[in-house]
Amino acid sequence: MMLSPQLHKILAVAFFLLPFCAQGKPAGFFSKFSFKPFFGDRSNNGDELQIPDLPPLAGNEHGDAIQQLEHRISRLEGVLRLNKMITESGGKIFATNGKKANFDDTVEKCKEAGGSIAAPRSPGENDAILYFVKYFNTYAYLGIKQSLIPGRFQLLNGAQLSYTNWYPNEPSGKGEEECVEMYTDGTWNDKKCNKNLLIVCQF
Template sequence: MMLSPQLHKILAVAIFLLPFCAQGKPAGFLSKFSFKPFYGDRSNNEQQIPVGIDQLFPPPAVLHLNKMITESGGKIFATNGKTANFDATVEKCKEAGGSIAAPKSPGENDAILYFVKYFNTYAYLGIKQSLVPGRFQFLNGAQLSYTNWYPNEPSGKGEEECVEMYTDGTWNDKKCSKNLLIVCQF
């Protein structure tokens, strides 16, 4: 059986956020679907995670999916509320079946901004400096068709190779070593 692209995205997001579900109850956008996780029967009322999943992920933490997922332009954006450096962010998103969030329109920028504002912290974007200092591109090498640079940015002149989103939605070039909010797209 082949999964629709939308269902594939939903499953990838669910797996990405699984460790952060509270008491096995889907919240946020997942409640719109007729998806019910299997938790089995436990006499002591503890959660039972489906076979195999508990080996992949630690037991769920007490954190609802509300405020953790948004959609724009046919993409689903998600965060786990954690921070990491740029390379670790790229890897975490890849492991989850997505990629680091890279806005291609004002609507997608706003979807990422939602998390940045909610967690009141900056986030890396899937944009990096090209071989030409001061010029930026998507990680796949495609040129930027949409930008939202803060005034006088980018300013790193080759020393700041990554891009972060400020809490007002504008962008700044930044060194890649700081831990910022992980936001993925699916």
């Protein structure tokens, strides 16, 4: 018995957000949701994170342990949704830790978490990313980069864009702006890759 792909995604999201949540009060983010850290408080010595209200895994059968783990992950998904830390569209889960980075570091952070930099392929996915961009009132990089042809853009895996949402008269960098950012209205702009923008990953 194996974990479903959806539960694998939630587990990856959890590890991506773990350092963010474990601080107890996540750097002022999500304060209007009266956020309490799902991952618990540090113990008195400050070394160990305690996960509240979760009974230990029990049972001798491997299948029983996996069922219990799936249940815990499902509960985690509910907490993350309730606290507006994840959005979902098109079978993808989108998440942010509220931090900023340049394009290359954003790609690396998302990869380390088991995901990839967010790259919308539909209006619904664009809206899922836009949620975070609006919430933090800042721009975010997308997983789209200029191809070998100046002014032409593609997904990072080289696939052509089947969906775009360019701001009027964009892209306009004439080959000098190789990355793509999302504005707070959901439209896109070509941009140099060295600015620090909001990290949004997809899983």
